[in-house]
Amino acid sequence: MAGHVSDAVIRRLPGYYRHLRELESAGVEQISSQELGERMHLTPSQIRQDINCFGGFGRQGYGYKVSDLKMHIGEILGLDREHTEIIVGAGNIGCAIAKYPTFQREGFRPLAMFDNDPEKVGVPVGDIPVYSMEEMPNFLKENTPDIAVLALPRRVAQEALDKLYACGIRAVWNFAPTDLTHPDDMLVVNVHLTDSLQTLTYHMAHRNEENSK
């Protein structure tokens, strides 16, 4: 694999993977940087530059082999292996993630869910067992999930994150609507749903100004 990959390229990688997967499902075998660029709203030269950046793969005038490029980008994204996960919080978001079909297809396997609500504990979500938060440290002595999904309300999220760190978890996908404090050796990627919705309302509120520019 190639040398240093810039943050901008890293941000675009999942988009490449998504488009290539769609092309593969549609039976497309070969694609030019021109065509891929049109799909992704990038210039052909940007596409070529990106793909060179993670190791090349095209042949001048032939474009890219869709399945090879998809596999290669999947490897860079770490998708060539299975990831196990626990889901902390068995509310609506936690359950939606637990049941999201795409994640299981892409090799994400939930081991257990944890919640404080006695009505939820003991009632499996699909085939995923739900344990109490108190059982988490013991569970994490015997199991070493790769990822913890944090789907708790804001006010209890930091405490749960600290607990996860103490139990050895080093990668967290956070849905709590807050920025958590964590040690440098813990990876935290946030899904701030409210931020995304507010981006929409911002553009709605300023649509007329933007159109009149």
Added chain:
Amino acid sequence: MAGHVSDAVIRRLPGYYRHLRELESAGVEQISSQELGERMHLTPSQIRQDINCFGGFGRQGYGYKVSDLKMHIGEILGLDREHTEIIVGAGNIGCAIAKYPTFQREGFRPLAMFDNDPEKVGVPVGDIPVYSMEEMPNFLKENTPDIAVLALPRRVAQEALDKLYACGIRAVWNFAPTDLTHPDDMLVVNVHLTDSLQTLTYHMAHRNEENSK
């Protein structure tokens, strides 16, 4: 309000709003650019520049009044008014969004949900009625929601988006894991959950390289 606001500032606005709301709940009345910068991992001069950009508000040496600044940013984000919405797709994600408490607190009011599954149609989610997709055009003749939340599988998302456009919807919050094609006068903001999760696995796969840099 100030003149042109750059995309980078727009992207940071929801973060400002989130931090200021947390500060306000914590009873903080006044904050310096230094302190706000530490919370948000931005430099004080970046903070001052951003806030000047949307109309100023601080006094040299006094910092910012938390509740005023929060209200001002809320207005810029269009949060000073209620937004009505419909949710297309009553699966796990659609239902999680329907029940998400933060959205209702921030003035987002779901009017109805739509789904093709006969087992879901007619069974309200909380107090939100669920109608069949066929009923959508008629519903949208009598109701004019500000936003449609699209929470459908990839293969039916484009068709639903086209239908929404034909029914007069011009703002969509899309959870379908695909990039949809839409006319220029329709706003579409995507939440690509898989992309976010893959950002996490990318950093997990490259953690050792990154640490050894």
